[in-house]
Amino acid sequence: MTPRRLQQIHPPAAGPEDSATVPERPTDRPEIEVTASGDGRFEGRVRLDDGRAISFLVHRDGQQVHVWIGGQSYVFSPAAPTVRVRGQRQGASDDIICPVPGVVIAVHVSQDDAVEAGQDLVIIESMKTEQIVKSPRKGTVQRVSVQEGDRVDRGMRLVVLHPLTEAPGGGGSC
Amino acid sequence: MFAKVMVANRGEIAVRVLQTLQAMGIATAAVYSDPDAKAPHAALADEAYALGGSSAEETYLDRQKLIELALSCGAEAVHPGYGFLAENPAFSRECAEAGLVFIGPSPETMELLGDKIRAKAMAVQAGVPIVPSSPLWSPGDSRPDELSSEIGFPLLVKAAAGGGGRGMRIVERRQDLEQALESAGREAASCFSDGRVFLERYIPAARHVEFQVLADSAGNTIHLLERECSVQRRYQKVIEETPSPALDAGLREVMGRSAVATAKSAGYANAGTVEFLVDAQTGEFYFLEMNARIQVEHPVTEETLKLDMVEWQVRIASGEPLTLSQDDIRPTGHALECRIYAEDPYADFAPAAGRLLAWRPPSGMGLRLDSGVTEGMEISAYYDSMLAKLVAWGPNRQAAIGRMTGALESFPVVGVTTNIPFLIRAMAHPAFVSGDYNTGFIPQHPELTSAPGPAGLGAAAAEIAELFWQSNGSNTARPTADARPDALGPWHGLSKAVYP
Numbered sequence: 001m002t003p004r005r006l007q008q009i010h011p012p013a014a015g016p017e018d019s020a021t022v023p024e025r026p027t028d029r030p031e032i033e034v035t036a037s038g039d040g041r042f043e044g045r046v047r048l049d050d051g052r053a054i055s056f057l058v059h060r061d062g063q064q065v066h067v068w069i070g071g072q073s074y075v076f077s078p079a080a081p082t083v084r085v086r087g088q089r090q091g092a093s094d095d096i097i098c099p100v101p102g103v104v105i106a107v108h109v110s111q112d113d114a115v116e117a118g119q120d121l122v123i124i125e126s127m128k129t130e131q132i133v134k135s136p137r138k139g140t141v142q143r144v145s146v147q148e149g150d151r152v153d154r155g156m157r158l159v160v161l162h163p164l165t166e167a168p169g170g171g172g173s174c
Numbered sequence: 175m176f177a178k179v180m181v182a183n184r185g186e187i188a189v190r191v192l193q194t195l196q197a198m199g200i201a202t203a204a205v206y207s208d209p210d211a212k213a214p215h216a217a218l219a220d221e222a223y224a225l226g227g228s229s230a231e232e233t234y235l236d237r238q239k240l241i242e243l244a245l246s247c248g249a250e251a252v253h254p255g256y257g258f259l260a261e262n263p264a265f266s267r268e269c270a271e272a273g274l275v276f277i278g279p280s281p282e283t284m285e286l287l288g289d290k291i292r293a294k295a296m297a298v299q300a301g302v303p304i305v306p307s308s309p310l311w312s313p314g315d316s317r318p319d320e321l322s323s324e325i326g327f328p329l330l331v332k333a334a335a336g337g338g339g340r341g342m343r344i345v346e347r348r349q350d351l352e353q354a355l356e357s358a359g360r361e362a363a364s365c366f367s368d369g370r371v372f373l374e375r376y377i378p379a380a381r382h383v384e385f386q387v388l389a390d391s392a393g394n395t396i397h398l399l400e401r402e403c404s405v406q407r408r409y410q411k412v413i414e415e416t417p418s419p420a421l422d423a424g425l426r427e428v429m430g431r432s433a434v435a436t437a438k439s440a441g442y443a444n445a446g447t448v449e450f451l452v453d454a455q456t457g458e459f460y461f462l463e464m465n466a467r468i469q470v471e472h473p474v475t476e477e478t479l480k481l482d483m484v485e486w487q488v489r490i491a492s493g494e495p496l497t498l499s500q501d502d503i504r505p506t507g508h509a510l511e512c513r514i515y516a517e518d519p520y521a522d523f524a525p526a527a528g529r530l531l532a533w534r535p536p537s538g539m540g541l542r543l544d545s546g547v548t549e550g551m552e553i554s555a556y557y558d559s560m561l562a563k564l565v566a567w568g569p570n571r572q573a574a575i576g577r578m579t580g581a582l583e584s585f586p587v588v589g590v591t592t593n594i595p596f597l598i599r600a601m602a603h604p605a606f607v608s609g610d611y612n613t614g615f616i617p618q619h620p621e622l623t624s625a626p627g628p629a630g631l632g633a634a635a636a637e638i639a640e641l642f643w644q645s646n647g648s649n650t651a652r653p654t655a656d657a658r659p660d661a662l663g664p665w666h667g668l669s670k671a672v673y674p
Binding site: 005006043046048054059078100105125130132154 | 230340353357360361364365408516517518520521524525526527529531532534555556557558559582583584585586587588589591592594595598625626630631632634635636637638639640641642643644
């Protein structure tokens with residue numbers, strides 16, 4: 001097994017903890033047969049532990065490696081610095097990140113508003129569909145980074161909540 | 175017959191319509207927005223004209239621009255596809271005033287059917303059962319209690335001008351009603367320029383079954399059997415099939431007659447679809463609405479009846495009579511359609527944009543792909559997220575499912591997240607395989623959309639990515655199309671690698 005330098009960024013790993021950890025395989029390396037190659041891309045077959053040989057396609061795009069295998073698509077990128085990883089962890093995050101590209105059509109909160117878990121924060125129209133961005137937890141709004149009419153991309157910061165330890169009046173248990 | 179037709183749409187449906195027009199020997203013109211300058215529909219047409227702009231409003235929804243282009247290129251008719259202006263009576267009327275034939279029903283019929291309240295009254299007159307619903311609600315209206323009292327909860331908020339699930343919300347509790355009305359009204363206003371919505375009783379465990387109809391200008395009307403469309407997310411269809419596993423011969427007969435009665439009562443001419451809800455528990459059915467356009471899912475009907483629905487649209491619009499009779503409609507086998515959406519099945523089907531780094535559709539016996547994209551294309555957030563429709567035909571349902579599964583598993587797509595992994599799981603799900611499913615299929619089965627564990631494919635993918643990344647980093651040799659070992663760059667020196 002090759003030492004891991006990449007982290008799976010999509011799809012999200014199902015396990016509750018560390019998404020980057022892949023169980024050790026009993027064999028060292030899978031048997032890989034390359035059938036075609038092109039600009040930054042290889043195609044071939046890989047033999048799985050259960051003996052099946054299935055097709056794959058791997059494509060590098062900048063800092064991302066895309067792998068299609070047996071109907072499933074994966075995206076990997078170099079493991080992010082610890083700080084970023086911590087910021088991305090669900091549940092305790094302070095940054096509310098835009099899930100889709102599109103246009104902001106409504107902002108339901110302003111600075112210093114108290115919000116409940118599940119409360120609507122921002123509505124984004126993307127591909128003709130409204131996407132409602134909800135608060136992942138109870139807290140207080142530190143900053144709203146977008147306004148109505150803004151064009152936004154996936155991964156952009158929409159709203160920042162006060163960190164839990166600093167939340168004013170945050171005596172509740174979270 | 176027309177000498178030249180302009181297609182006022184984009185994506186797979188524009189390609190689909192252009193293909194039929196070309197097969198009929200009709201000259202074709204396409205229109206395109208800035209992001210679509212290199213799109214397949216623009217390349218396929220004999221002539222293609224820039225609409226200038228990116229948003230739908232300044233391009234495919236700009237009626238004046240479209241009519242001016244149609245006139246200046248010498249088109250005699252306009253095919254609107256579905257979505258955009260397909261069910262816009264004003265566009266149809268303006269086409270007629272400009273001397274252009276609009277390939278679709280008359281503006282009067284569209285106005286009637288586009289108003290869901292009037293359409294329901296019309297169905298009642300035709301003797302077709304309907305789902306109880308409220309009068310219209312407009313933004314600022316303060317009567318939600320009055321409107322909901324006769325309907326009860328849970329209920330649906332629906333757009334009066336609706337279609338395709340836009341402006342639709344399910345409301346379980348009274349306290350969520352105002353917000354749902356406002357949100358649905360806003361979405362409806364954005365999609366249809368009409369923010370009016372109404373309430374409708376929600377029937378749990380319902381199946382969505384629709385009947386295709388064809389009618390000519392003389393009123394000859396037949397139906398082309400049903401399509402089962404119960405696999406939905408956000409009230410939008412994802413998987414369709416015909417025949418429906420929910421109908422027996424008796425129910426099919428009665429619903430088919432109701433569909434024809436509805437179309438005749440609406441004075442319908444051209445291809446249209448009558449949508450019904452079927453209560454899976456009681457076997458009762460209710461008229462929902464009639465869609466005055468070609469449907470996204472029309473290919474499953476075409477594959478079991480071996481006919482070209484777009485060709486019939488064009489022939490009827492040019493004044494030809496419908497030469498098919500109801501007795502000519504004899505289906506063969508079973509057809510399934512999977513809509514390939516650019517969206518994340520593991521994140522509540524959130525839309526996903528990006529560049530299609532790889533797009534390798536499968537092909538073979540009994541397979542059909544209606545696609546509007548090509549490899550390398552940028553998928554923007556401006557338009558709908560549907561990339562293509564994969565259709566599989568088989569002599570029976572089981573064979574069609576098998577063929578579809580094989581095709582989905584051998585359809586490499588990277589760069590843009592798609593719902594293909596979900597579709598593969600759906601094809602294998604016991605509820606789908608048994609045919610006993612309803613519109614709650616996706617929410618009732620969270621295993622369809624839960625992220626995959628790291629075992630199996632994920633582990634192999636991680637290994638492949640790692641090898642590719644690490645050897646690519648240390649080896650500057652550029653990979654070539656020739657896959658000899660010494661030309662392999664990133665893969666050079668793999669311990670167990672086997673090269674052809």
